[in-house]
Amino acid sequence: MAPQSSIRDTFFEECEDLLEALAEGLAAMAGGARDTDTVNAVFRAVHSVKGGAGAFALTDLVAFAHRFETVLDAIRSGTLDLTPEVMHTMQRSADHLADLVEAARNEDVLAPDVSESFLANLDVCLGAEPEPFDMGDTPFDFAVIPLDFGNDPAPGAPAGHVIRFRPRQQLFANGHDPCLLIAAVHALGPCEVALDLSALPDWDGPDALTPGLGWTLRLETQESATVLQEIFEFVDGLCELDIVPLEDALVPATLPPAMAAPPPPPAPGPEVGSPAAYGAAKQDLAPGGESAEARGPKPTLRVDLDRVDRLINSVGELIINQAMIAQRLQDMALASDDDVSLHVEDYRLLARDIQEAVMAIRAQPVKPLFQRMSRILREAAEATGKSARLVTFGENTEVDKTVIERLADPLMHMIRNAVDHGLEGPEARRAAGKDGTGTIRLGAAHRSGSVIITIRDDGAGLNRPRILDIARRKGLVAPDADLADAEIDGLLFLPGFSTAASVSNLSGRGVGLDVVRNAVTALGGRISIASVPGQGTEFTISLPLTLAVMDGMVVSVAGQTMVVPITSILETIRPAPGDLHRVGTDDSLLSIRGRFIPTVDVARSLGFTDPSARADFPLLLLVEGENQSQCALVVDAVHDQRQVVIKGLDSNYGQVPGVSAATVLGDGQIALILDPDAIAAHRASPAATAVPRPSLFHPDVHHGQH
């Protein structure tokens, strides 16, 4: 049953899009949007899920979608007010619908009582007796959906018109040519023309002058009926003209049998939101740019990820190959205007272009990820009895697919955290003069080669004395340690740290912010925290745009060429003799702008202690670790800055402390990519000072059991 299963796969893929559209529409409605387009889009999404589910006999899904749809219909027709309670039910129902789809996809069955309670909630909305539902008539019951699409159809529906045109005698008498009119219609989009001969008079009859021809034109276009009417303006009154939206015309019953349009092409109906139908909406010419853009998805292609990755690998090789050729040429000391040099420069630019284009394939907007978070927020709010809303911005920011996938769990945890720990209860909020409903703002933006994700709540802010108190009790900091605010905030990222006074349903699962931080670090990103008492807490995650290439500073360490990620370097410093101050035998501090910053000898930290390779005048790279802790890395020389292709060490070898990955240099040699955070943290390994402060942010530190 391969074909069946592939159709099934397509259905579930489409469901993803539909559920996304549903979530988006509901979010707009929750934000106050009441326009028919939005409500229709929501209705259509549910309806399309139902239609598709019916074809696969997914009874649970159909039954639930049907009831959901009924409530949406009531909202659309205005018989049901969209109160906050109803809105809440709608959103929860959308969540449940997503669950049902997921269950159907995995061929699971959800516990019936769960569906029952959701169904009951929907019935409460209707304030009516539960509507009897007969599965039997559903699969093929593609009833007329009286939607007012105007000239702006929702995605999933082929847009266009059916034009029935029958010239009268006068038309021909005035010298008009139906052929030209039909051609003008045809110019607006794909058009099927059917000739209607039913009114053809008897050839032998007396009235040979009465025209007997009629045409039915089935036009797919985004143009409005007005545009069509303009075409026929000159023959106004000279013909019978009837223009109906394609949508309505799809239902055969509305067509007089004699004028029946040719059978529609396979599956054009709204019930199967086929990708082609999505494509049809692409040239949405409706005014009001933004909404049109948001609603009309561009045509897309689903490609096996392996193929893309193979391409990315090859392009990586191409870049390396180009660098090798360039280096060889340089070694040959050709004149800089030599033909070959110029061609190689073109090659370089071309290779970069290809690389960027290929990387863009993997880039995806964070929108679906953010939409999933609104569900997490609702569930968290429900579980904690708090009232919260999610405001997202920058949803169209594009990030590498892998980054998005691996960000889902940390983000989920942080949203829960923000609701559970960040926001106060409604009473406390009102007492503090705030809106009883807390707001969590989730945003994404591109900033100089990175993606910045922020999660901000308008809660009470971090309770620093309490955090410090807990950390002391758990032995995470020395009792007499005097920590700056940022350092106290940083304690939250320590393994096992939890500030929840009581173990709630949400926290206490053994997942702490340390896990979040590890996940972000594993992606080559960083996380920081900022908090203002009484106003809220903000987490900022900074991530690389892609996991395949990065900008690096090429340096020498103990005779080895290595790469340091540019993103972590604040500045390079050539210290004056008086700038370095030794502390004890091994450590030294760098004095810079009146501050003292610890230094780390990279060679020694990596265990490369070849004294002969020591440079007489080392350079320092000032790097910033998590939570703004700075540290200066000692290297022998800094060469240049270039984009490097990241090659993992994990697959063939394993993890190397202090090294995040490797890359291939222009000469074909491998250079290691350093992990400045790990090296900086390494500084405070066991033998190091007794002062606990530097080690606070080391992921491997386990002071005592908790």
Next chain:
Amino acid sequence: MANTDLAETDLEFVTFSAGGQSFSIDIGQVREIRRWSPVTPLPHAPDEVLGVMNLRGSVIPIYDLAARFGLDRTPESSRNVVVIAMHGSQTVGLLVEAVSEILSVGRERIQETPDVRSDTARQTITGVITVDEGMTRVIDLAAVVQPRGKVAA
């Protein structure tokens, strides 16, 4: 018929010398044999891990087989070769002094490793095969490249 039976039970090994001893590895695991080229050392690596080299864009760790068996590191020589071998999806290189021959033997000619004192040998040698002038040790690639304990933190 006898020939067919023999062919089915025949195993092929690539034999090579490392640290003055003869070792062999199932030919199915060998991808290619390359000349030695300088590697990039890895920090905190065990003694036998010489570093990583670039094999057509992949980063391949190179193990000194002699050092892995507790013998002295293979001295640098232009005759040295790297046996590129695959274990599952993992590709590694083994630095050896020289590749000797391809050995085709019946399964019954592989003897179990005699009870030796060395842990390394017990864990990484699956058997021995007698050859003309002595014997060759059949190595278990998975055990050879397995990280031993925790690397120094």
